[in-house]
Amino acid sequence: MISTEQDGPTVxxxxxxxxxxxxxAILSAAxxxxxxxxxxxxxxxxIAADAGIDASMVMRYYGDKEGLFRAAAFADIxxxxxxxxxxxxxxxxxxxxxxxxxxxxxxxxxxxxNHVQQLLVRTAFTHPESVTQLQRFLDEHIKPxxxxxxxxxxxxxxxxxxxxxxxxxxxxxxxxxxxxxLASADLRLVEVxxxxxxxxxxxxxxxxx
Amino acid sequence: MISTEQDGPTVxxxxxxxxxxxxxAILSAAxxxxxxxxxxxxxxxxIAADAGIDASMVMRYYGDKEGLFRAAAFADIxxxxxxxxxxxxxxxxxxxxxxxxxxxxxxxxxxxxNHVQQLLVRTAFTHPESVTQLQRFLDEHIKPxxxxxxxxxxxxxxxxxxxxxxxxxxxxxxxxxxxxxLASADLRLVEVxxxxxxxxxxxxxxxxx
Numbered sequence: 001m002i003s004t005e006q007d008g009p010t011v012x013x014x015x016x017x018x019x020x021x022x023x024x025a026i027l028s029a030a031x032x033x034x035x036x037x038x039x040x041x042x043x044x045x046x047i048a049a050d051a052g053i054d055a056s057m058v059m060r061y062y063g064d065k066e067g068l069f070r071a072a073a074f075a076d077i078x079x080x081x082x083x084x085x086x087x088x089x090x091x092x093x094x095x096x097x098x099x100x101x102x103x104x105x106x107x108x109x110x111x112x113x114n115h116v117q118q119l120l121v122r123t124a125f126t127h128p129e130s131v132t133q134l135q136r137f138l139d140e141h142i143k144p145x146x147x148x149x150x151x152x153x154x155x156x157x158x159x160x161x162x163x164x165x166x167x168x169x170x171x172x173x174x175x176x177x178x179x180x181x182l183a184s185a186d187l188r189l190v191e192v193x194x195x196x197x198x199x200x201x202x203x204x205x206x207x208x209x
Numbered sequence: 210m211i212s213t214e215q216d217g218p219t220v221x222x223x224x225x226x227x228x229x230x231x232x233x234a235i236l237s238a239a240x241x242x243x244x245x246x247x248x249x250x251x252x253x254x255x256i257a258a259d260a261g262i263d264a265s266m267v268m269r270y271y272g273d274k275e276g277l278f279r280a281a282a283f284a285d286i287x288x289x290x291x292x293x294x295x296x297x298x299x300x301x302x303x304x305x306x307x308x309x310x311x312x313x314x315x316x317x318x319x320x321x322x323n324h325v326q327q328l329l330v331r332t333a334f335t336h337p338e339s340v341t342q343l344q345r346f347l348d349e350h351i352k353p354x355x356x357x358x359x360x361x362x363x364x365x366x367x368x369x370x371x372x373x374x375x376x377x378x379x380x381x382x383x384x385x386x387x388x389x390x391l392a393s394a395d396l397r398l399v400e401v402x403x404x405x406x407x408x409x410x411x412x413x414x415x416x417x418x
Contacts, residue, residue: 038335040249122334124386126247131386138388155398161391162379162402169378170371177333177340179347182370189364189415193371200409206398 019061025051026058028115030072035118039069039127073123073133075116079104083145092149098198101146102191105167109175110187121172138164146202155206163201170194234260235267237324239281244327248278248336282332282342284325288313292354301358307407309354311400314376318384319396330381347373355411364415372410379403 029050033042044065048055062068081104084097108114120137124130143160150156174182174190182190238259242251253274257264271277290313293306317323329346333339352369359365383391383399391399 040335125331125334125381126249131388134386135388157390158394158398158402161382161389161394162399164388165379165382165391166375166406167378168382169376170374172334172381173370173374173377177343179340179344179373180370181366182374185367185370189367190371192415193367193410196409196413197375197406200405201402204405206401 022051022053022057023061025053026061026068027072030068031075031115031119034069034072035115035122039065039123044068069123069127070129073116073120073130077114077116077137077141079108079141082141084149086148092151094149094202095199097145097149098195098202101163101167101198102195105171106187106191106194109171112175118176121168122176150202158206159201163198166197166201167194231260231262231266232270234262235270235277236281239277240284240324240328243278243281244324244331248274248332253277278332278336279338282325282328282339286323286325286346286350288317288350291350293358295357301360303358303411304408306354306358307404307411310372310376310407311404314380315396315400315403318380321384327385330377331385359411367415368410372407375406375410376403 026047029047030042033047033050036042042065044058045055047068048058051058058068062071082097082100084093084100086092108117117137120130120134124134138160142164143157146160146163147156150159153159170182170190170193173179174185177183235256238256239251242256242259245251251274253267254264256277257267260267267277271280291306291309293302293309295301317326326346329339329343333343347369351373352366355369355372356365359368362368379391379399379402382388383394386392
């Protein structure tokens, strides 16, 4: 907000709106750059150019590169499509849940629009803040729909961890590292494999095997 | 090699031996540093200090940080324990193969001694050379024992890619990112899950499901 007292309420609103638009443009450009280039190679200059504004404006809003990165790495992600409806009196449909996990997460990455998730995985191996946000993503978006469906299973937490690890590896290999043959594999076949692996992890006994 | 003509063969051998020891010490220190810190944060100064030699010596052998990194990222890794013995006339034992994949790779990472693999995964998301070496690791160490066991399966390649992606994700989440609950999970339970997931990927139909 850059209004002064004599600007009055109208100008304040106008400036606030403009400020929000500018911040949104900066964050959008920052997410795309950090997702593609990682933390070290992405520069404030390049991000400002992508957003069509001056680099000094980026510094004014976010202080420095680390401040910009923290703002870019934090986002509300909508993965509400993961949760399966629970019918009172009947068991949650774990096969349906496995199908949703495979479909929703793959569609999310296949779109290429999920820059926040991309930047978290891209930078987590060298930037502690991204590990914190990745753990938060796991705890807030992946764990709840699975725990809700697994109810009293004592291994529910472990299943979540294994499932997240496996899918993270598939997505990172295919979309970020582009390792072959996974990068060029037919999406439908990958989805089948992810779904079946998720089914296995959600349903098979883990202990005493 | 730093011998001159008048040094004669004895001195040459001694210097060559010393040179090989120095190179080995540098590479060992470099692998540990790149594995722990990634490419950008690891410095030649710190690596030289770890190896107990002067930084100028590191430059003399490897030119610059990129040259040192390339040497450190390249290594012969012994994963011969993955291959299952093939008895003529009988089908390869895919369950045995799945068990070996889980056991050998987890033991490898559990030891913490596998710095080359750690550095490849740690840096692959921001350093193209590591992707090249990771693909080579996949092609030379993971693919052959699996293709040998799967013989005429038209989806053999895809199975290798999926399996590698899944296990990469488990290993990276547990040992590098230390995401919970996987980081603290009981090794035996993780091994069971990795083995069963590998069995599934090696044995279930992928097409037409």
